Amino acid sequence: MKEWIAVVDLFTGAYADNLQPEGAADRNRSMQDALNAFLGGLTGGDVTALERTALTVVALEEGIETRAWAGHRAGEVHYSASLVKLLAVYAAHTLRFFAKQLRLDNKPPSVDALFAQLAGAFDSGIKSHTPVKIMAQHGADDTKILPAYRTVLQAPTDATGKPVDVDFTPGYHGDSTGMLIHQENAPAAACVHGVAFGFMNAKAGDDGFFDQTNERGIWLAGDYQGQWTPVRIASTNDGAVAQATTAIDMARLFTRMFDGSLESGPVDLFQMLAGGARSWFHDRGIWPRGGLEASHSKVGIGPFKPNSAGVIEQAVSEALIVHDINRGMNFVVVWQNLKVPGRPTRTQLEPVARMVEATIAGFRPTT
Structure with a gap:
């Protein structure tokens, strides 16, 4: 009998705008x-x-x-x-949140089962929501599109080996500290690689922080080290760039x-x-x-x-x-x-x- 796996949908559409319409009179x-x-x-x-x-x-x-x-x-x-490194923080928290939900819903019997379920539940949706520009550049390489689940996340277990929670790995948490506190680019690259260009920008687009049609919003498709080929959009101040935002979308x-x-x-x-x-x-x-x-x-x-x-x-x-x-x-x-x-x-x-x-x-x- 095939195991029943609950569906956890990563992509549910944009948040309601938390800012007033431009020009509101009050x-x-x-x-x-x-x-x-x-x-x-x-x-x-x-x-x-x-x-x-x-x-x-x-x-x-x-x-x-x-x-x-x-x-x-x-x-x-x-x-x-480096302001746009905040998008990697947002993406990592989003990934952890949905991984926690999947564990609660599916109760995987082992850590390996948990990570297999994550890939099975999330990968196809991430690929279908990844911006076209990123897929055109990196679509043949899953490491640039899909999260490195085991790099970002760990799963503590009980005495039987069954996962009881999902959290960041010590390494990913340490790289986040280096990125946010020490303003270092090597840890930032590790954080970006962990959540990948595809997932990070797919989720930002679906949540309403980036408009793929107009290429306007928060965009992070460069790793601050040049290890991955950047994917660029047009900017007002510096031509084609891989780290960009509008002030209002970042707000x-x-x-x-x-x-x-x-x-x-x-x-x-x-x-x-x-x-x-x-x-x-x-x-x-x-x-x-x-x-x-x-x-x-x-x-x-x-x-x-x-x-x-x-x-x-x-x-x-x-x-x-x-x-x-x-x-x-x-x-x-x-x-x-x-x-x-x-x-x-x-x-x-x-x-x-x-x-x-x-x-x-x-x-x-x-x-």
């Missing part, structure tokens, strides 16, 4: 007006630096699911370098990571980002200031392609949770496309901080 408007006024008042070099810098600020009001937000160039796809994901509203629930690796000192603004001594501080932060930095003079500038970005101490509330802030010659200085970051501060100050609570 809570969004006060922040957007403040941001527009700030940008309109710029002079000198700040005009050039900030006009091209993309920004999304989301107000995390308690009890409100559809968030107020403001933005500048929020929907433009930009090369964003959608970062908000769900923070409030635990992803289907995987709270993202424990996200807590590695706690500690505001890792924010560019804290690191350069700009914050805490004016009652604002960063509680969680993932910075990004990476080289643009050489310009016409052969100069290689750096793309600087960040996704962070900003805590307004005086009002006791939080904001998601995502900014990108700050161009600087090397690692950003306080002088170069100061205008970005003022833009964020002005936008948050403009927010007027619902009640």
